[in-house]
Amino acid sequence: MEYTITTCNLTKNFGSFTAVDNINLNIQPGEICAFLGPNGAGKTTAIRMLCGILEPSSGTGSVLGYDLVKSPENIKQKLGYMSQKFSLYLDLSVLENLDFYAGIYRISGKIRHTRIEEMIHLADLQGREKDLVGNLSQGFKQRLALSCAIISDPQVIFLDEPTSGVSPAARRSFFNIIQEEAGRGKTIIVSTHFMDEAERCGQIAFFNEGKLLALDNPDNLKKNAIQGNIYRIEVENPVHELDRIAGLPGVIDANLHGRSLHVLLGPQGDVDLLIKSTSVVPELIEPTLEDVFLALARKRERRRHEPNSVGH
Numbered sequence: 001m002e003y004t005i006t007t008c009n010l011t012k013n014f015g016s017f018t019a020v021d022n023i024n025l026n027i028q029p030g031e032i033c034a035f036l037g038p039n040g041a042g043k044t045t046a047i048r049m050l051c052g053i054l055e056p057s058s059g060t061g062s063v064l065g066y067d068l069v070k071s072p073e074n075i076k077q078k079l080g081y082m083s084q085k086f087s088l089y090l091d092l093s094v095l096e097n098l099d100f101y102a103g104i105y106r107i108s109g110k111i112r113h114t115r116i117e118e119m120i121h122l123a124d125l126q127g128r129e130k131d132l133v134g135n136l137s138q139g140f141k142q143r144l145a146l147s148c149a150i151i152s153d154p155q156v157i158f159l160d161e162p163t164s165g166v167s168p169a170a171r172r173s174f175f176n177i178i179q180e181e182a183g184r185g186k187t188i189i190v191s192t193h194f195m196d197e198a199e200r201c202g203q204i205a206f207f208n209e210g211k212l213l214a215l216d217n218p219d220n221l222k223k224n225a226i227q228g229n230i231y232r233i234e235v236e237n238p239v240h241e242l243d244r245i246a247g248l249p250g251v252i253d254a255n256l257h258g259r260s261l262h263v264l265l266g267p268q269g270d271v272d273l274l275i276k277s278t279s280v281v282p283e284l285i286e287p288t289l290e291d292v293f294l295a296l297a298r299k300r301e302r303r304r305h306e307p308n309s310v311g312h
């Protein structure tokens, strides 16, 4: 299998600080891969290296067969990139923005007109071509920014937190577009901290403190990352009870989820003890991606504190 995106120990240091730490990725054509992780985890830095914008400190990688270090210019021309602070011209119209990006990507002749039409359609802005972009809602701005980023019909698309700051409905429709593009064979990397969005991706790359904690599909992650069972417990005052329940024998972890607790009971744990100690019947639930992330982060944390650990 030819991977569209592949890296081997890709690393970025800023001075003595390691923002991206030896990540290994393999992403197939037509795949949507979510870069999931908290702020500062290294998602943007990884994306910028994969786009050929930022030079890696060490490690290797390729996108569409082009070497990240040797041919970043080729990569830049071949992909669509929507940055976290996407750049639309607010004082220009919808059409003028698209025309500007068509120019940047050197799309000319008949194709230029066709692509602009298609992108207006994709952003759902038919009839609003002359509207100033500054007057559009955040949701429309985001879809227009995507249209501008992919006007050249690139095979690989990088989207850096494209849906932060838009309504849930706009987020959903934005993701529908992404899935359609993947259906047409495009390979897409999309960073997010929304678990529901990651759930819709074929692959999830979990980032934490510059490291890639896992790369797999959502089902496998849930199956493999958690040893034990997750129970939901509805108690009167979950914040108050959290520490006590986390400290019960057999309990590996307990976290707040809205107004309930998710309790991870290890394989040796005893459900009866939970019942006795809380006076409620815990409900066995499927782990959420959030549970998976917490379990992976905890595993790393534990390894770091083991004697003789080298911190990798």
Ligand SMILES: Nc1ncnc2c1ncn2[C@@H]1O[C@H](COP(=O)(O)OP(=O)(O)O)[C@@H](O)[C@H]1O
Residues within 6 Å of the ligand: 014, 019, 037, 038, 039, 040, 041, 042, 043, 044, 045, 046, 207
């Ligand atoms: N140009 C830079 N110089 C120094 N530190 C940086 C630079 N860019 C990013 N960082 C640091 O690298 C870490 C990862 O940042 P980033 O990749 O933006 O994370 P994310 O996109 O996951 O929020 C952060 O601690 C950030 O402050």
Ligand SMILES: [Mg+2]
Residues within 6 Å of the ligand: 043, 044, 045, 084, 160, 161
């Ligand atoms: Mg970022």
